[in-house]
Amino acid sequence: MSWLQTAPNVIAALLILFVPGLVLAKALGARGLIWWSAAAPLTVSLSSVGAVAAQLIHVRWSLLPLIGFTVISSVVVIVVRYIYHSRKHKEPLRLRWRPLPRLRSIAAFAVSLGIAAFILTVRFIKITGSPEHISQTYDNVFHLNAIRFIIDSGRGSSLTLGALDPNGGISFYPGAWHDIVALLAGSTGISIPVSVNIMNLLIAALVWPLGAMMLVKQVHGNRLIPIMITGALAGAFASFPYLMLEFGVLYPNLLSIALLPFALGMVIGFLGLAKTPRPERLLAFLLLAISGAGLALSHPSTAMTLMVFAIPPLIAWVFRSISTVYRSKRPVGFIAFPLIIFAAYIGVAYYIWVTIRPTEKASFWPPITTVPRALGEALSSAPQGGFISWTVLLLTALGIVYLIARRRAFWLLGCFLLSCALYIVVAGFPADQTRSFYTGVWYNDSNRLAAILPVVAIVVASSGGLWIAETLAKLKRVSSNWLRLPIVSVVATAVLIGSVAYFCQGESVKTAQVNAAKAYELTASSELLSTDELTLLSRLDNFVPEDSVVIDNPWTGASLVYAISDRNALIPAIGSPAVGASLTVINKLNKVASDPAVCPALKALNSYYVLDFGPQEINQGTEGFAGLDNLAAASGLKLLASDGEAKLYQVTACN
Incomplete structure (x- = not known):
């Protein structure tokens, strides 16, 4: 089978992965980029939670329960919104046709997503070779058989999936990825390997860049340049998504990390730190709560990553709240509220941190380098001894300077430093209790923390691209009249985005592609299946x-x-x-x-x-x-x- 022959099944996968979430997100009131980026995270939640619920009521997991769960959830949301709106505004909720975004915004969004999807699709096809090839790696035995188990038994609950036993009891394994792929294989009749590759392609080429674009919009508002640069950068990091297609193979982590930018963006929206007026805090909270369930059932370690990444924004919120109290001349006692919230969060987070983690036996991965080298790898987004992408490094450095100089989104730099620090600990610290305390959540595995680096680095790097664009705009304003023509701005933007997309596809990404492709080679001596x-x-x-x-x-x-x-x-x-x-x-x-x-x-x-x-x-x-x-x-x-x-x-x- 060729990739072209999979086109009808790719369409089916698109419908499965996006439509349920689009329906629920629209019922919640999301629109624009928030709506599109929420689709896959909400679908994953509907699927993974729905699989647990279906098993509890003895219903086989298939498309029908997913559709039913989506309809019921959406209807409940609409009814609750209607009641809430009626009581708050003393008038019933009315459906309103809102104007479409400006053509320029739609075009920028389409170009950004198109660039990301094209680059990642080409890389993915070169990695897998054929849609029928499997990853010749250790974990893939479980992943492929778990999909067959869900199709045959109708039992997709993450609470019991680990044993692959239809008569077994509690045996937790994060099954969100398996539930989604089983829906595709079970509803279309295509083979499990083909279903796996199609769904992974969509996760890498669409879900990941959509989430990253939305997170960048939360930082920089409705400015189009950073969103477009994000699309050009989505396929520029060797450690994600390419590493998750090579090592393990860690398909659940591929999905969960692709969902992480959206969840972090909703944290920013809920705390009121976003540069856009939407989503409102209540909507952001609901989107975060619902998508958080799917994130946890995709892989708990990534949910723990979100818990860590939420600390810098929460600190920023505390400082902003205290500043507001002083400016409004309220009683000093009002300062206690944000401090209590922060203390409570840290307390709960610490309890979860020390309680929900793999066993020491499972967290056996050793350090791989020295602390100074790990520091350089983290800051340059070139972990695991990989090649440095000088374009990514330059944009990251410019982004750090830009954010500091403009006093913008210091919480973002905090998240960036946290992601770097975790990688430095796991890659460079000696294998002792201190290292296990900080990175045991990720099995003390440098590969998993390497894959998390791009989630924040892509936002920092896009900020560097924005600085370049702003500098060019200043030069244009003081230049001769012909440089002020609109066509000059269009050409300059195209050159900037094209340059970022082209020069980021260097040795770093090429090597990641080659290494990942080795895991999918089918030969007479393939390690898992010849x-x-x-x-x-x-x-x-x-x-x-x-x-x-x-x-x-x-x-x-x-x-x-x-x-x-x-x-x-x-x-x-x-x-x-x-x-x-x-x-x-x-x-x-x-x-x-x-x-x-x-x-x-x-x-x-x-x-x-x-x-x-x-x-x-x-x-x-x-x-x-x-x-x-x-x-x-x-x-x-x-x-x-x-x-x-x-x-x-x-x-x-x-x-």
Whole structure:
């Protein structure tokens, strides 16, 4: 399948990802860029929360519950707005047709988003190669099988997804990304790998730049230049979104970080720090609360990032509130209110910080560099030892100077310094309790914190671009008459935006693309799933009945029989525990003809087929199961099919 052939499915994915959120956001009263940027975050919340609710009331997760949940939520919002407006203004709420934005604003928005979408789409297609390719990485075994699990079982709740067991209890895993992709695969019938790549493309090329543009608008108001520069910069950072397509693979983090700029923008709006009159504080609060649920269920660590990034704006709000008290000559006692709010926030945040975090065993990632080098990498947005984009570095430096000189959005610099500080700690500090306290929330993993750097850096860099534009405008005003023509402004803007877009696509991004593309290469020796293994999986349904459970070693990629062949895997994911009959099978299968315990275990599992993908395991693992060794020489097994070194056996000893 080519990418062009996926066009109808891309349209379906667009409808799934944006329409529910657009409906709810409009019901809330959002419009303009806020409305468009709110669409995906609200859809993710509707989907992820809806999947939890559907499971609680024993309804299978599919498009129908999402539509129902969207309609119910929107109707409730409209009714509440009607009652609130009627009581506050003593008149009923009326629908009004508001004038469209000026053509110039619409064009600037379209150009900005178009540049970002084009750059990121081209990069993404070059990374994946084919829409059918999968990421040959450790975590992808779980991700792909979790999607199949949701489609087959109808259970998409994040509260139980972790075990991939339809009869299991509480086993939390953030399932927002899986819920959305399962909707696409289940409603269109396309394969899970294709669904994954289409949805990830839209997240990277649309959701991320829309959120970044909205955040920049909250900082700089309705000025068009910084929004357009943001579009040019959306594909300029090696650590996001490209790194999330290479490492892990961290698809939930890809989604959650793409949602983070919108959530941070709503924090700014709620605190009254935005430079635009919209959204009103109440609307911002509602959008933040609703989108925050989806953010947390996309990945809790990114919700914790928002909690950290909210501290500088909250401090700015406290100072502004105290200043207002002094100017209005109110009693000094009014100062206590913002201070109490701030103290309460810090107290609650600290409790969450020390309570909701991965185990120490899971947070094993070591530091990767020295503190001075980590400092340089963070400030230049070139983490993980990557190449420096001098254009990004220049714009960032100019942005810092601009914000300080204009005394504008100091909270933004605070967020920028916090993101840099967290990366410096995780990348350069020694592996001790101090480091774990600050970065254990992100598994002490420098990759995850590297991916967060662009969320604030893109706003700072766009501020640098705005400084350049303002400087050119001043030169124009003092120049000769012909330079004051409108066409000169249009050309100058086009040159500025084009230059940023072109020069940011240098060695840094090219290297990130090449590195990510290696994870999607399908060859005869691919680390997780080779061409022979994929060929065997593609024709497995000719040999294995639908209700059978295939014996597998997930470390070799054999458990992808579930996602790709739609046949149950005995061990569905790397790290899934084997107990009882399953433990007997994986330890003793090659002794089925002589060990009397094996056949009863196979009967209990309805498991008489086994995949042998050889000894190669992901991440150079050595987790081989004793019972799956040397199956070719074992008695009581029959070779049913093979492609190269990939083999499918049937157990005959129990007939």
